[in-house]
Each structure stands twice: as structure tokens, then as C-alpha cells.
Amino acid sequence: MTYRPARRLADIEPFHVVELLTRARQLESEGRDIIHMEVGEPDFPTPEPITKAAVAAIQGGKTLYTQALGLPELRTAISDFYRERYGVAVAASRIAITNGASGALNLAFAALANPGDEWLLADPGYPCNRHILRTYEGCPISMPVGPDSNFQPTPAMLRQYWNEKTAGLLVASPANPTGTLLTLAEIEALAAVCREKQGHFLVDEIYHGLTYEIAAPTACAAGDDIWVINSFSKYFQMTGWRLGWMVIPEAYVRDVEKLAQNLVLCPSTPAQHGALAAFAPDTIAILEERRAEFRQRRDFLAPALEAIGFRVTARPEGAFYLYCDCSALADDSFTLARDLLEKTGVAATPGLDFGSNAPEKHIRFAYTTGVPRLAEAVERLRRYFGR
Amino acid sequence: MTYRPARRLADIEPFHVVELLTRARQLESEGRDIIHMEVGEPDFPTPEPITKAAVAAIQGGKTLYTQALGLPELRTAISDFYRERYGVAVAASRIAITNGASGALNLAFAALANPGDEWLLADPGYPCNRHILRTYEGCPISMPVGPDSNFQPTPAMLRQYWNEKTAGLLVASPANPTGTLLTLAEIEALAAVCREKQGHFLVDEIYHGLTYEIAAPTACAAGDDIWVINSFSKYFQMTGWRLGWMVIPEAYVRDVEKLAQNLVLCPSTPAQHGALAAFAPDTIAILEERRAEFRQRRDFLAPALEAIGFRVTARPEGAFYLYCDCSALADDSFTLARDLLEKTGVAATPGLDFGSNAPEKHIRFAYTTGVPRLAEAVERLRRYFGR
Numbered sequence: 001m002t003y004r005p006a007r008r009l010a011d012i013e014p015f016h017v018v019e020l021l022t023r024a025r026q027l028e029s030e031g032r033d034i035i036h037m038e039v040g041e042p043d044f045p046t047p048e049p050i051t052k053a054a055v056a057a058i059q060g061g062k063t064l065y066t067q068a069l070g071l072p073e074l075r076t077a078i079s080d081f082y083r084e085r086y087g088v089a090v091a092a093s094r095i096a097i098t099n100g101a102s103g104a105l106n107l108a109f110a111a112l113a114n115p116g117d118e119w120l121l122a123d124p125g126y127p128c129n130r131h132i133l134r135t136y137e138g139c140p141i142s143m144p145v146g147p148d149s150n151f152q153p154t155p156a157m158l159r160q161y162w163n164e165k166t167a168g169l170l171v172a173s174p175a176n177p178t179g180t181l182l183t184l185a186e187i188e189a190l191a192a193v194c195r196e197k198q199g200h201f202l203v204d205e206i207y208h209g210l211t212y213e214i215a216a217p218t219a220c221a222a223g224d225d226i227w228v229i230n231s232f233s234k235y236f237q238m239t240g241w242r243l244g245w246m247v248i249p250e251a252y253v254r255d256v257e258k259l260a261q262n263l264v265l266c267p268s269t270p271a272q273h274g275a276l277a278a279f280a281p282d283t284i285a286i287l288e289e290r291r292a293e294f295r296q297r298r299d300f301l302a303p304a305l306e307a308i309g310f311r312v313t314a315r316p317e318g319a320f321y322l323y324c325d326c327s328a329l330a331d332d333s334f335t336l337a338r339d340l341l342e343k344t345g346v347a348a349t350p351g352l353d354f355g356s357n358a359p360e361k362h363i364r365f366a367y368t369t370g371v372p373r374l375a376e377a378v379e380r381l382r383r384y385f386g387r
Numbered sequence: 388m389t390y391r392p393a394r395r396l397a398d399i400e401p402f403h404v405v406e407l408l409t410r411a412r413q414l415e416s417e418g419r420d421i422i423h424m425e426v427g428e429p430d431f432p433t434p435e436p437i438t439k440a441a442v443a444a445i446q447g448g449k450t451l452y453t454q455a456l457g458l459p460e461l462r463t464a465i466s467d468f469y470r471e472r473y474g475v476a477v478a479a480s481r482i483a484i485t486n487g488a489s490g491a492l493n494l495a496f497a498a499l500a501n502p503g504d505e506w507l508l509a510d511p512g513y514p515c516n517r518h519i520l521r522t523y524e525g526c527p528i529s530m531p532v533g534p535d536s537n538f539q540p541t542p543a544m545l546r547q548y549w550n551e552k553t554a555g556l557l558v559a560s561p562a563n564p565t566g567t568l569l570t571l572a573e574i575e576a577l578a579a580v581c582r583e584k585q586g587h588f589l590v591d592e593i594y595h596g597l598t599y600e601i602a603a604p605t606a607c608a609a610g611d612d613i614w615v616i617n618s619f620s621k622y623f624q625m626t627g628w629r630l631g632w633m634v635i636p637e638a639y640v641r642d643v644e645k646l647a648q649n650l651v652l653c654p655s656t657p658a659q660h661g662a663l664a665a666f667a668p669d670t671i672a673i674l675e676e677r678r679a680e681f682r683q684r685r686d687f688l689a690p691a692l693e694a695i696g697f698r699v700t701a702r703p704e705g706a707f708y709l710y711c712d713c714s715a716l717a718d719d720s721f722t723l724a725r726d727l728l729e730k731t732g733v734a735a736t737p738g739l740d741f742g743s744n745a746p747e748k749h750i751r752f753a754y755t756t757g758v759p760r761l762a763e764a765v766e767r768l769r770r771y772f773g774r
Binding site: 239 | 389390392393399401428442446453498500502515522523581612629639648649650651653654655658
């Protein structure tokens with residue numbers, strides 16, 4: 001049969017960093033010491049109360065299908081979490097448990113995106129988001145964002161980019177790759193434009209919990225017509241378990257349930273049982289210790305990179321990334337990333353993976369490794385650049 | 388913001404049986420004894436070697452992201468399984484590990500379906516398949532199948548339904564809800580038509596392993612241009628773990644990998660580590676005992692239902708379902724299913740959930756409960772129908 005992929009494949013890019021990762025593994029297999037600062041994954045293991053709960057469920061035979069939107073007790077636990085942590089009332093019936101935040105975004109766009117609809121996204125941004133949208137035949141429209149707006153969209157930008165084909169807006173706070181936040185007032189201002197334009201508004205909050213000065217406000221506080229996506233991967237450190245959730249405007253709950261019944265059946269049962277322990281005080285105590293550790297790493301790394309000549313133009317208020325302007329040091333960040341890997345053993349992610357807004361000038365360093373290793377990386381970079 | 392779901396939602400149905408399930412749970416909470424014959428889930432727990440392997444991985448901290456297409460050692464184990472069980476060579480590089488068979492079908496249609504393309508499916512059939520296709524903007528075209536062709540499509544049907552918009556064919560062997568098989572010669576004949584028409588050919592083999600007279604042949608033996616979908620849910624009894632796999636024609640491996648990177652990141656890591664134990668001799672020994680038990684159930688239930696007046700017109704060669712013509716007993720199977728639940732406490736799935744080919748005349752009984760309970764169900768049905 002002839003090779004005939006769907007047309008959408010032409011618009012969906014692979015992760016460019018995978019090429020670097022493959023090379024990094026090859027170097028490691030040859031005995032080279034590689035410092036991994038390209039990885040978007042916490043280096044901490046899943047907290048023990050979560051793994052214990054999952055193991056108890058598995059050993060107790062709790063491995064059958066659950067309801068399509070997830071275990072009612074987990075949906076309730078998340079509802080309680082919104083009340084306790086944010087002081088916001090979110091009905092458990094509006095919460096869907098999903099296959100990670102990826103699964104949530106798949107369901108959201110399956111529920112909302114019509115072929116040819118345009119959706120506004122910030123550039124730089126997490127690349128999968130626009131590819132998921134494209135998969136459901138929506139058209140991602142990149143709004144270039146920069147230091148002027150702390151790498152976040154503004155109401156003025158929405159008005160500039162919105163046209164009769166525009167169906168909605170997706171933002172992230174904290175954002176990837178920049179780590180910048182939206183204040184509640186900023187979220188409300190974006191929501192107001194979406195309402196005025198009769199558009200949908202989706203907010204990716206998967207790095208919530210990992211903020212270092214101010215607590216990120218949830219978009220749930222800005223209206224129950226906003227779709228809010230979250231994850232157990234980052235703050236709760238359950239990456240490989242593939243579990244997330246989504247807060248759905250009431251009118252769409254039945255639609256998302258229908259889609260979940262048909263597209264996924266249910267999220268992972270062992271992961272859901274593990275996640276039931278995610279909000280317990282002993283788990284939160286572990287997570288808060290680790291958050292303090294992330295903060296120390298950021299506070300070490302940002303000035304050290306700036307001293308070398310990288311410019312951290314995005315205020316890294318959350319997540320575990322520093323998005324750096326490297327244009328004073330190199331012409332092209334992809335070539336730089338490759339060269340750094342070969343010559344210093346430091347792996348970082350070139351801007352190319354985050355969009356088309358001056359990617360060659362930017363590189364992302366993840367502080368998903370401890371301060372001693374970060375210090376070693378900084379030392380290698382210093383030598384490389386002769387600083 | 389106004390309620391404005393994507394247009395596809397109008398074509399995607401919920402599971403109708405859920406309404407019955409909700410009522411069944413209500414009756415149970417009132418103390419009624421319900422015999423569940425509506426459930427498409429084995430009643431056996433996940434085999435202990437699999438749960439032990441998963442627990443060891445979790446306790447060993449193996450809970451990080453894996454490669455997008457899954458753990459290389461699991462892909463190799465599946466490749467070995469094809470060689471040992473079927474005598475067919477399937478390169479590990481062609482195998483993608485997925486979020487259940489659902490995840491596999493999502494990736495397949497995301498990779499292949501263009502908006503407006505028509506795809507041929509058998510009716511009755513598993514309803515999610517056509518809904519997943521619709522989600523990626525393909526158009527499912529139902530081919531009514533019946534006892535004449537053992538509820539499977541034939542080359543003549545393909546020629547009748549194929550037109551310039553047709554992109555491909557999806558079949559299932561063993562099929563749900565009928566349990567009927569395709570022989571290798573039949574698969575080859577369908578593949579030949581697909582090749583002649585330059586179409587794609589997908590074969591759902593998620594009930595493989597659960598066959599009772601003859602071993603189901605795999606479509607992998609009929610050409611490396613066929614997409615084959617399988618699952619750890621049914622034979623391996625890992626439903627809630629959400630793990631499956633797909634054999635991909637070589638030319639599309641990179642496309643599916645790109646999609647997996649962007650849409651799912653990776654399948655569940657604990658589930659993958661559990662599945663590494665799925666092919667071990669001690670696991671297979673457990674599964675083969677359970678298969679013998681399923682066969683006993685089928686051999687008890689089929690004649691017992693026929694004695695009451697149900698007609699098992701589809702040869703139930705595999706899976707764990709009996710798809711019965713109930714037109715001699717009732718005018719409408721949905722009403723019948725509701726009445727059986729209320730008056731006898733026997734829950735079954737009405738034909739409505741499997742398509743639009745005479746659904747009112749059909750009802751599906753799952754033998755996912757032991758013979759003593761099946762005997763009790765038969766006794767209740769006998770009394771209900773006065774036989």
C-alpha cells in the first residue's frame with residue numbers, strides 16, 4: 001500500500017531536542033559525563049505516600065476500569081484542594097481526570113476545535129500544544145511574546161490577532177519555556193476579551209505549585225467558563241504515571257465525558273489510586289521541601305548564567321526553566337546546543353523546540369538537577385566561553 | 388461564554404449501557420443482587436507476576452517518562468511474542484506501546500485520517516472505533532454484516548462500498564460484540580482489495596488469546612503494510628492499567644512517533660514495567676487456565692440461552708460475548724434490557740451500543756462472571772420468559 005499519511009503530519013514537528021538526547025546517550029555510553037539540563041522532568045522520585053497508595057491498590061486488586069472521568073473520590077479530592085489551597089469553589093462534577101495534561105488538552109480540543117478554527121497561542125510556548133490543536137484540525141496562530149509583556153499575551157495582542165475565524169485562546173501560567181506567571185488581574189483581563197469575542201479560554205496550569213515568590217493564582221478564580229488544565233507530573237512528581245486533570249465549564253462536562261468514554265475509556269487506575277495520596281499533609285510536606293530546593297537551584301543558576309553572558313530576559317517566577325537570550329554568545333542556539341553537548345557535556349534545549357519567535361537567539365536550561373551538578377555545568381560553560 | 392462545542396460532538400454517542408449501569412448500581416445500593424453480564428472486562432485480577440513486576444518498578448523508582456513509543460525492552464518482548472506464538476517476524480522498531488488499544492487507534496487515525504475521508508467498518512461493531520475516527524474528522528461508513536458472513540466484512544462488500552472518498556478499512560478479529568473470527572485467508576483477501584484500492588487496512592486484535600477452538604491468526608502474517616492493534620487489557624487482564632500496542636507499517640513509524648511525542652509523551656511507565664512480565668511462562672500458564680474457564684462459561688451459556696429462545700447467530704469463537712438475536716422474545720432489545728434489569732437483576736448490553744444494523748433485535752451477554760452466577764442468570768431469565 002502506498003505511503004499516504006494524513007495531511008496534518010506535515011504540520012506536526014518532532015521534538016528537536018531528541019536528536020541531542022540521542023547524541024547525549026551515545027556520548028554517555030562512551031563514558032562521557034553529561035549534565036542533563038534539557039529535561040522537563042523533576043529529578044525527584046514520586047513521593048513515597050503516593051507510591052505506597054498505588055502499591056496498596058495494585059496489591060488489593062484495584063486495577064479495573066474506573067469511570068471515564070475518573071474516580072469520584074479523586075475528583076472530590078481535587079475539588080477540596082482548590083478550596084483549601086486557592087480558596088476557590090470548583091465542583092467535583094466539573095473535574096475530569098485525564099492521561100496527563102496531554103490527555104486533558106486532547107479532550108479539550110476534541111470538544112472545542114472545529115476544522116479551520118484559529119486559536120491564539122503564545123510563542124515561545126510548549127510546542128505540543130499547537131500540535132495537539134492541529135491534530136483536531138484547528139489552526140494554531142502564534143502571537144510572538146517577549147520581555148515587554150513578560151513573555152505572556154496581553155489583551156491588546158488578543159484584539160490585534162482576533163478575527164472572525166478565531167475560536168479561542170490558550171495560555172500557560174507558569175509558562176514553559178519561560179517560567180513567567182499571569183496575575184489574577186491579567187487572567188481576568190484576557191478572559192474579558194475572550195468573553196467579548198465569544199471565544200473559548202483555556203489556561204494551562206501544569207507548573208502550579210512550582211513558583212518561588214508569589215503563589216500562582218488559578219484561572220478557576222476568574223470565572224467558571226474557563227477551561228483549566230493541570231497535572232500530577234510536575235509539582236506532584238508523577239511524570240511516568242501519566243495523570244492530570246481538567247476543570248471544565250459545566251455546559252461541556254457531558255461532552256467531555258462522551259469523548260473520554262470513546263477515546264480513552266478511563267485514566268490509569270493505579271495512578272489514580274496513587275494520586276489519592278497526593279494531597280495528604282505528609283505528601284505536601286515532601287513537595288514543599290523539594291520546591292525550596294528548586295528555588296535554591298534557580299537562585300544559584302540564574303545569576304551564574306548571566307555572569308557568563310546569557311541574558312535571562314523572562315522573569316523565572318515558576319516551573320524549573322531559565323529561558324535565556326544567548327545572542328551575545330552565539331549566532332544560532334541550535335548549533336550552540338550541539339557544540340555545548342559535544343565540547344562540555346552540558347545538554348540544554350535550543351529555542352527551536354518552542355516556536356518560531358527568534359528561536360535561534362534562545363536556549364532553555366532546566367534546573368532539574370542538584371546545585372553541585374549545576375555548579376559543575378556553570379564551570380564547564382565558563383571555560384567554554386572563556387569567562 | 389456561549390456553549391459552542393465542536394461540530395463532531397453531534398456525531399459522537401455516549402455509551403447507552405451506562406444508563407443501565409447507573410440504574411444497576413442504584414438497585415445494588417438498595418440491596419438487589421445484580422448479575423453483571425454487560426461488562427466488557429474480565430473478572431479475573433491482573434496476574435500476580437505482572438502486578439509484582441509493576442510494584443517492583445514503582446518501589447525501585449522506575450516511574451519517569453519513557454520513550455514516546457515505549458520501553459525498548461517491552462517492544463522487543465512483543466516482537467519475540469509474535470515470533471514464538473504466531474511464527475511471524477515483526478521488527479521491534481515497528482511496535483508502538485500505547486495507552487490501551489484506544490490510544491493505538493487514536494494514533495492510527497491521527498496518522499491516517501484526513502477530513503472527509505470515508506472508512507469502512509462492520510456494523511455491529513465496537514462503537515468507540517467509529518467515534519475515534521470521527522474525532523479525527525474521518526467519516527465512518529457502516530457496512531451491515533450478519534450471519535451470512537459470520538458478522539465479518541467480505542471482499543464483495545468492500546467492492547460494493549468502496550468509492551473515490553474511501554481511505555481504508557478497519558476490521559476486528561475476534562470481533563466485539565459477536566466474537567467471530569477472520570481466517571488468515573479471509574484477512575489476506577480483504578488486504579488484497581485494500582491494496583488494489585490503495586487504501587489503508589487496520590485490524591483490531593484486542594481479543595487475541597481469547598479464542599476457544601482455533602487460534603486467531605494475526606494480520607501481521609498477511610503483510611507488513613497492515614496496521615495491527617492489540618491490548619494488554621483482555622487476554623493479559625490489565626484493563627485499568629491502560630496499556631496496548633500497535634504494529635505499524637515501517638513507513639509510518641516516524642509519523643506515529645511524532646504524534647506520540649506530542650499527543651501523549653509516553654504510555655504509563657508502571658504499566659509498561661508490569662507488562663514486561665506478561666509474556667513469562669508463569670503468567671501465560673495463569674492466562675491459559677483462565678482461557679479454559681472462559682471456554683467453559685461460553686459452552687454453558689450459549690446452549691442455555693438458546694434453550695430460552697435467544698438465537699446465537701454469530702459463532703462465538705472468541706472474546707467473551709454472546710451476541711444474541713432476541714427478536715423471538717421481544718420487540719425492542721433496549722426495552723428488554725431495561726426490563727430484565729428491573730425484574731430479574733440481569734444486566735446485559737442492548738444492540739443500540741453497537742451500531743444501527745437491527746440493534747433492536749440484538750442483545751449482548753458477556754460471560755465475564757463464573758458459571759454459578761451464569762447459571763443463576765439463566766434461571767432468572769427462564770422464569771422471566773416462562774420457559
